[in-house]
Amino acid sequence: MRILVTGGEGQLGNCLQMAVAKSSNEYIFTDVDDIDITDPEAVELGVKVNDFQLIVNCAAFTDVDRAERQEDIAEMINATAAGYLAKAAKDNGIPMICISTDYVFGGNLGNTPRREDEPVNPTGAYGRTKLHGEEAIMASGCSYMIIRTAWLYSEYGRNFVKTMLRLINDRKELNVVFDQIGTPTYAQDLADAIVDIIDNGKYIGNDGIYHYSNEGVCSWYDFSKMIQEISQPDADGKSKCDIRPCHSKEFPSDAVRPSFSVLDKTKFKDTFGLSIPFWVDSLRKCIENIQNQNHEEA
Numbered sequence: 001m002r003i004l005v006t007g008g009e010g011q012l013g014n015c016l017q018m019a020v021a022k023s024s025n026e027y028i029f030t031d032v033d034d035i036d037i038t039d040p041e042a043v044e045l046g047v048k049v050n051d052f053q054l055i056v057n058c059a060a061f062t063d064v065d066r067a068e069r070q071e072d073i074a075e076m077i078n079a080t081a082a083g084y085l086a087k088a089a090k091d092n093g094i095p096m097i098c099i100s101t102d103y104v105f106g107g108n109l110g111n112t113p114r115r116e117d118e119p120v121n122p123t124g125a126y127g128r129t130k131l132h133g134e135e136a137i138m139a140s141g142c143s144y145m146i147i148r149t150a151w152l153y154s155e156y157g158r159n160f161v162k163t164m165l166r167l168i169n170d171r172k173e174l175n176v177v178f179d180q181i182g183t184p185t186y187a188q189d190l191a192d193a194i195v196d197i198i199d200n201g202k203y204i205g206n207d208g209i210y211h212y213s214n215e216g217v218c219s220w221y222d223f224s225k226m227i228q229e230i231s232q233p234d235a236d237g238k239s240k241c242d243i244r245p246c247h248s249k250e251f252p253s254d255a256v257r258p259s260f261s262v263l264d265k266t267k268f269k270d271t272f273g274l275s276i277p278f279w280v281d282s283l284r285k286c287i288e289n290i291q292n293q294n295h296e297e298a
Contacts (some may be wrong), residue, residue, distance in 0.1 A: 002028060002054075004047065010060070015156070043197065054094055061126070083137050097136055097147065097198075099147055116267055147194070150185055155290050164227045174224070178283070179247055181219050181249050184194075221246075229286050
């Protein structure tokens with residue numbers, strides 16, 4: 001089976017390239033230079049000519065602050081382009097898997113994990129445009145799976161883990177917010193789960209929206225402290241960066257970030273029979289890989 005993966009150079013795209021190494025299916029990873037997903041004719045032609053049997057859309061405008069200033073661009077990539085891909089999937093009679101976000105719940109109050117059937121209420125451009133993408137996919141009539149995830153990180157690109165690893169080595173003090181709660185998600189875990197679903201045909205007959213993040217709950221402050229603990233286990237306490245908790249209001253930003261966006265994964269686990277790793281265990285794997293890469297490059 002030939003599978004189109006858009007956003008192949010992003011975090012999840014890179015992790016999917018690792019995950020498919022032993023797959024019997026043929027995964028074709030593309031980016032804007034290969035197929036411009038904002039061009040409906042290019043999308044339709046690319047899907048038809050290459051005889052793809054499945055589309056996995058990992059392409060996204062994910063800079064949440066810049067999305068507030070460039071919502072038209074975010075809308076084109078996150079919503080309009082997702083609609084083009086969904087139309088091509090419908091026209092060619094193939095299914096589509098698309099990655100979405102916890103930010104669709106941005107304005108919801110409460111402290112219980114978000115289920116797929118809960119009302120959505122995005123508070124910013126990123127969440128709005130990703131929600132519009134979900135709506136475009138569902139309206140297209142194609143067979144689809146939408147997987148919402150949160151706090152994604154990996155060995156690739158720019159992300160919170162890599163930024164914190166640099167900052168705790170460069171600074172003596174750091175303030176990190178403690179009043180935003182969620183679950184860090186290792187992109188490799190998500191990629192492995194997606195490939196399992198595809199290669200074992202579990203996507204067939206399971207249309208709908210699903211939630212996936214690692215197990216457990218923490219704040220950005222907790223996340224930062226664990227990154228430090230894992231990456232500097234033998235460091236003298238006096239030489240460590242002093243990470244301090246602070247309120248979100250102390251760091252004004254263009255985007256309003258969700259205060260509580262823990263995702264309920266019950267539907268995902270029940271449907272696909274997959275276990276999900278605890279976030280600390282996955283973080284440890286990722287940091288070990290990053291440190292090994294740095295050692296090899298030194």
